[in-house]
Amino acid sequence: MEHLEHRKKVLIMIAIMSAMLFAALNQTIVGTALPKIISEIGGMDYYSWVFTIFMLTSSVTAILVGKLSDMYGRKPFILLGIGVFMIGSFLNGLSASIIQLIIFRGIQGFGAGMIMSTAFTAVGDLFSPRERGKWQGLMSSVFGLASVFGPTLGGWIVDNADWHWVFWVFLPVGFIAFGMIYKMFPSQEPKRGLKVDYLGSIMLTLTIIPLLLAFTWGGNDYEWVSLQIIGLLTLSVVALVLFIITEKRASNPVLPLQLFKNQIFTLSNIIGFILGAGMFGAIMYMPFFIQGVMGTSATKSGLVMMPMTLSMVLASTIGGQIITKTGKYKFLALIGLFVMSTGMILLSFMDTNTTNARALINIIIVGTGLGLSFPVFTLTVQNAVQHKFLGVATAATQLFRQIGGTIGVAIMGTVMNSSMTSKMTEKMSSVKDSPLLTDPETAGVMKQLQDPQNIMNGGKLKELQSALPQEFQGIYASILEGVRESLSFALTNVFFIGAMILLVGFLLTFFMKEIPLRMSNKDATEEEKETKLKEASNQ
Numbered sequence: 032m033e034h035l036e037h038r039k040k041v042l043i044m045i046a047i048m049s050a051m052l053f054a055a056l057n058q059t060i061v062g063t064a065l066p067k068i069i070s071e072i073g074g075m076d077y078y079s080w081v082f083t084i085f086m087l088t089s090s091v092t093a094i095l096v097g098k099l100s101d102m103y104g105r106k107p108f109i110l111l112g113i114g115v116f117m118i119g120s121f122l123n124g125l126s127a128s129i130i131q132l133i134i135f136r137g138i139q140g141f142g143a144g145m146i147m148s149t150a151f152t153a154v155g156d157l158f159s160p161r162e163r164g165k166w167q168g169l170m171s172s173v174f175g176l177a178s179v180f181g182p183t184l185g186g187w188i189v190d191n192a193d194w195h196w197v198f199w200v201f202l203p204v205g206f207i208a209f210g211m212i213y214k215m216f217p218s219q220e221p222k223r224g225l226k227v228d229y230l231g232s233i234m235l236t237l238t239i240i241p242l243l244l245a246f247t248w249g250g251n252d253y254e255w256v257s258l259q260i261i262g263l264l265t266l267s268v269v270a271l272v273l274f275i276i277t278e279k280r281a282s283n284p285v286l287p288l289q290l291f292k293n294q295i296f297t298l299s300n301i302i303g304f305i306l307g308a309g310m311f312g313a314i315m316y317m318p319f320f321i322q323g324v325m326g327t328s329a330t331k332s333g334l335v336m337m338p339m340t341l342s343m344v345l346a347s348t349i350g351g352q353i354i355t356k357t358g359k360y361k362f363l364a365l366i367g368l369f370v371m372s373t374g375m376i377l378l379s380f381m382d383t384n385t386t387n388a389r390a391l392i393n394i395i396i397v398g399t400g401l402g403l404s405f406p407v408f409t410l411t412v413q414n415a416v417q418h419k420f421l422g423v424a425t426a427a428t429q430l431f432r433q434i435g436g437t438i439g440v441a442i443m444g445t446v447m448n449s450s451m452t453s454k455m456t457e458k459m460s461s462v463k464d465s466p467l468l469t470d471p472e473t474a475g476v477m478k479q480l481q482d483p484q485n486i487m488n489g490g491k492l493k494e495l496q497s498a499l500p501q502e503f504q505g506i507y508a509s510i511l512e513g514v515r516e517s518l519s520f521a522l523t524n525v526f527f528i529g530a531m532i533l534l535v536g537f538l539l540t541f542f543m544k545e546i547p548l549r550m551s552n553k554d555a556t557e558e559e560k561e562t563k564l565k566e567a568s569n570q
Contacts, residue, residue, distance in 0.1 A: 039215060040157050044166060046211035047150050050113050051173045053204045054143045057120055058085070059181025060188075064197040067189040074129025083247055084133050085140040090243065090433050091236050092144025097152065097426025098285045099227070101419060104219030105149045105156060109212055112145025117205040124198035151409060152425040153216075160414040161358055161548040167406035168351020175344035175402075178314075179337055228285040234274035235285055241267040242434065246441040250448065286423060295415035296424065298543045299408040300431040302364075305536035306408070307432035308439025309371060309529050310401055315440050316447065316525050317378070317394060324383055324519040325390065338391055339398035346402025354410065354548075361545040364407040368537040371400025375530035379523045383515055414548055439532065443525045450521035455514065 035043075061081070069078060100108050119139030126132040154166045188197050245263035253259045278284040290296050317336060350367070354360050374396030381390065409428050416424045 035157070035217070042211065043157060043215050044154070044169075046208050046215065047109070047153055048170060048173050049204055050109065050146050050208040050212065051150050051170065052177060053113070053201050053208055054116055054146045055174050055177030056181045056184075056201050056204075057116070057139065057198065058143070059177045060185035060197055062182060062185070064185040064189045064194055068126075068132070068194050068197075069129070071194065072126060072128055072132065074132075077129045077133060079247075079252075080133045081129075081136050083244075084137040085143070086247075086433070086437070087240055087243055088137045088140030089144035089147070090430060091239055092141050093148040093433075094235065094239070094423075094426045094430045095232055095285065096145050096148045097423040099422075100149050100152060101222075101422040102225050102227075102283075103221045105153045105422070106212070106216045106218050108145050109149040109153065109216070110209060112142045112149065113205055113209045113212070114142070115139075116142025116146060117202060117209075118142075120198045120202060120205070124195040147429060148422070148426045151429070152422045155413045155418075155421045155425065159549055159551050160410065161550050162355055163410055163413065164354025164360070164406070164548075165348075165351040167410050168347045168349070168354075171347040171351075171402070171406045172344040175340045175347070179340045225283045228278075228281045228283055231274060231277045231281050231285040234270050234277050237270035238267050238274055239430070239434075241270070243437050246438045249441055250445040255445070286427065287420065290416060290420060290424060290427070293415055295544055295546070296412050296427075298539060299411045299415075300428060302368075302536045302539050302543070303408045303428050304431045304435035305532055305539070306368070306401075306404060307435030308442075309375065309533040309536070310405070311436035311440050316443060316522055319447075319518070320378075320381065320522045321387075321390060324381075324515050324522065325385060325387070326515075336394065339394040342395045342398035343402035343405070346399045347406055348402075350403045351406055354407070358548050359545070360407050360410060360548070361540065361543065364404050364411075364540050364543075365537065367400045367402070367404025367407070368533055368540060369400070371397055371404065372530050372533040372537055374398075374400055375526050375533060379527035379530060381519070381523060381526075383512075383519050410548075411543070415546065439529070443528060446528055447521045447525050450524045451517050454517035454520045 065078070065081060096108050096112075116139055119135050119137075119142055122135040122138065123132060126135060151167075151170065154163055154170065158166060184200070185197055188194065188200065241263040245260050245267065248263075249255045249260045275288065278286065278288050317339075321336070346367075350363050353363060374393055377393040377396060381393070409425060412424050412428050413421060
């Protein structure tokens with residue numbers, strides 16, 4: 032498709048980015064609106080499944096569709112993805128129970144997986160690797176914009192309108208994107224004589240789902256050494272072994288193992304895994320610090336986090352332009368990972384006296400590093416593999432990043448909980464004999480006070496304080512300060528570990544071979560043949 036005129040390519044990219052924005056906004060808007068939704072339809076015990084089911088269905092779908100789009104073309108799957116996502120969004124707005132909401136979010140996840148997988152791959156179809164840099168940067172910025180506007184809009188909708196509109200407000204964007212892609216996106220001839228690797232797909236699914244569930248539930252719903260977590264990890268390992276055996280025998284494997292013999296493909300995905308862990312660590316736990324330690328309100332917390340996203344969008348866009356102009360990408364990856372690691376180290380030095388201004392500067396540094404490095408490793412993979420593997424290779428990068436984020440958040444969550452527990456034990460030793468802790472009526476209040484979720488909720492803190500007699504108010508204030516110091520200690524440990532993980536990615540990047548970005552979507556061997564023919568004809 033790289034032969035299309037530039038204007039048509041730009042219009043197709045606008046349609047693709049509209050579809051991505053539609054999916055990304057629907058994902059980010061839900062987080063803000065969900066507490067209000069749960070208060071109406073009930074089902075607090077299943078709260079986390081609204082997010083978990085989306086992650087599972089989108090992750091599995093993305094990798095499977097990556098291979099299928101190599102066989103049958105991108106257009107059918109991006110159209111199907113938009114259609115399924117729109118149906119899921121519409122049904123979500125009709126949910127009358129938490130079970131319905133979870134089912135319909137799963138449908139949304141199937142659509143999102145198709146959209147994300149084919150969207151990034153379509154860039155590879157439309158543009159040569161040398162041209163892709165700026166477009167990869169712009170596409171990455173779509174997620175940043177969605178994370179800025181989605182939560183704000185979600186909060187406004189639940190405060191001023193019916194919550195159902197959270198899922199319906201962006202449906203017109205979906206219709207427009209569907210129509211533009213249907214009309215302008217070229218169809219591709221399906222490859223004949225290739226069998227779908229059903230057994231490999233099943234084994235890959237059985238590897239991914241238990242792995243993601245284990246690291247989502249571990250340390251939260253179940254102990255890490257519980258039968259449930261060990262069972263899930265065991266199932267994942269067994270399925271992985273069977274998957275490898277299956278793929279070695281498959282005539283058209285769903286994830287060709289030969290790709291892992293490519294040093295650039297393998298190393299890029301390892302670094303992408305690390306980047307996902309660091310990225311989600313910063314995004315997930317920074318609000319805990321701003322609200323729980325610094326005592327900033329949720330609204331102001333969103334304003335403090337917004338510059339991180341905007342700096343990521345700006346750096347991603349500028350970095351993409353630099354790659355396209357220079358043809359160089361390794362130095363940007365190194366700079367990005369180093370800057371992001373530096374930002375995480377600066378976060379680890381924050382404490383209860385940290386000002387909003389200092390926190391703002393630190394997260395802008397993190398966002399800048401993330402924006403510079405995030406688009407690079409998709410590009411390196413696409414440039415290093417044959418065009419016939421473009422879809423599955425691109426989907427693999429998204430999968431490794433998703434798994435990295437899931438595992439990274441789980442590890443950091445465990446570190447936070449254990450660090451906070453040990454620090455709280457130390458802090459509470461001086462008041463362990465206080466009537467506030469031994470009196471049955473007040474002990475429950477103090478237990479709730481030690482929950483980080485409650486510390487982040489100003490309204491909840493006032494409720495807990497008002498439940499205590501006047502004579503306990505002084506001790507309450509000192510314990511609250513101890514809890515905040517403990518949370519600060521725990522989170523700075525989290526940020527430091529995140530920095531160390533990212534530094535490993537920085538060091539690994541030195542070993543990644545930088546090969547010239549191809550000027551055409553034709554494989555290197557085809558380009559070499561054409562060059563030799565031209566040279567021969569000129570002689």
